[in-house]
Amino acid sequence: MMEAVAASRDNQERDTVLSVRGLTVGFGSKIVLDKLDLDVYRGEILGFVGASGAGKSVLMRTVLRLLPRRAGTISILGADYDQVTDAERISLDTRLGVLFQQGALFSSLTVKENIQLPMREYLDLPQWLMDELAHLKIKLVGLQPDAADKYPSELSGGMIKRAALARALALDPALVFLDEPTSGLDPIGAAEFDDLIAQLRDTLGLTVYMVTHDLDSLFSVCDRIAVLGEKRVLVEGTLDDMLACDDPWVKTYFRGKRARMIVRSDRQSPTESD
Ligand SMILES: Nc1ncnc2c1ncn2[C@@H]1O[C@H](COP(=O)(O)OP(=O)(O)OP(=O)(O)O)[C@@H](O)[C@H]1O
Ligand SMILES: [Mg+2]
Numbered sequence: 001m002m003e004a005v006a007a008s009r010d011n012q013e014r015d016t017v018l019s020v021r022g023l024t025v026g027f028g029s030k031i032v033l034d035k036l037d038l039d040v041y042r043g044e045i046l047g048f049v050g051a052s053g054a055g056k057s058v059l060m061r062t063v064l065r066l067l068p069r070r071a072g073t074i075s076i077l078g079a080d081y082d083q084v085t086d087a088e089r090i091s092l093d094t095r096l097g098v099l100f101q102q103g104a105l106f107s108s109l110t111v112k113e114n115i116q117l118p119m120r121e122y123l124d125l126p127q128w129l130m131d132e133l134a135h136l137k138i139k140l141v142g143l144q145p146d147a148a149d150k151y152p153s154e155l156s157g158g159m160i161k162r163a164a165l166a167r168a169l170a171l172d173p174a175l176v177f178l179d180e181p182t183s184g185l186d187p188i189g190a191a192e193f194d195d196l197i198a199q200l201r202d203t204l205g206l207t208v209y210m211v212t213h214d215l216d217s218l219f220s221v222c223d224r225i226a227v228l229g230e231k232r233v234l235v236e237g238t239l240d241d242m243l244a245c246d247d248p249w250v251k252t253y254f255r256g257k258r259a260r261m262i263v264r265s266d267r268q269s270p271t272e273s274d
Pocket of ligand 1: 027032050051052053054055056057058059101
C-alpha cells in the first residue's frame with residue numbers, strides 16, 4: 001500500500017509528455033476505444049500491448065491526429081492539440097518521430113532519401129547539410145554508410161527497421177512512436193534493436209512509445225507497460241505490476257507458458273505456483 005502511494009506520488013512528479021483523457025474512437029457503429037486514459041512520462045520506454053485488433057495502432061494514429069476522435073483530450077509535449085495554432089502544430093509535429101507498423105519506408109526512395117523526407121517537409125536546409133544529417137542518422141542506428149544509397153528492396157528486414165528508425169529520428173524528436181518495431185526480426189536482431197532503443201533513451205533522453213508483442217522487449221527494455229483491453233487501458237505500470245495483476249488476459253499474457261520461460265531466466269522470480 002505504502003509502495004503504491006509512493007509510486008503514484010512519483011508519477012505525479014514526473015514530467016508527462018503525453019496525456020490522453022477520455023478518448024473515444026470508432027468507425028461507424030463500431031467503438032474501438034472508449035473513454036481511454038493514458039500517460040507517458042519523459043525519458044521512459046513505454047511498452048504498449050494488447051490483443052491483435054484491440055486498437056493499439058488506432059490509438060497511436062489517433063494520438064498523431066491521423067484518425068479523428070469522437071471525444072477526449074490529447075495533450076502532447078505540454079500542448080493541447082485542440083488549443084494550438086497551425087504554426088505551433090507544425091512545430092509540435094517536428095518533435096514527434098514515427099515508425100508505422102506497415103509501410104516503414106517508401107520503396108521508390110533510397111534510405112538516404114527516405115530519411116530526408118521529413119527534413120524536406122519541415123525544414124529548409126541545403127542538400128549538403130541534409131546529406132550530412134542523413135549519414136549521421138544512418139550511423140546512429142548502426143547501419144553501414146553504404147546503406148544510404150540502397151533501396152528498401154536491397155535491405156534485410158532488420159536493416160529496414162533500422163532505416164525506418166533513422167527516418168523517425170530525422171528531426172531529433174523528443175518522443176517517438178514505434179508500432180511493432182521488432183516484428184519479423186530474428187531474436188538476436190530484435191534484441192539488438194531493443195538495445196539500440198535503450199541506448200537512444202539513455203543518450204538522447206528520448207521518450208519511446210512502443211507497441212509490441214515481443215515479450216523479450218517488454219521484459220528487457222520497457223520501463224513501464226500499458227495494456228489495452230476492453231477498449232481502454234486496463235492496467236499501466238511496471239513489469240511487477242503486470243505480474244501482480246489479476247485480469248485474466250494480463251495474467252495469461254505475462255504469466256503464461258512463453259512468458260514464464262523469459263521471466264524465469266531473466267529475473268529469477270519464478271511464478272510456477274499458478
Ligand atoms: N480505418 C479503419 N476503418 C475501420 N475500422 C478500422 C480502421 N482501422 C482500424 N479499424 C478496426 O479497429 C480495430 C483495431 O485495429 P488496430 O489496427 O488498432 O488493432 P491492433 O491492436 O493494432 O492489432 P495488431 O496487434 O494486429 O496490429 C480493428 O477491429 C480494425 O479492424
Ligand atoms: Mg497494430
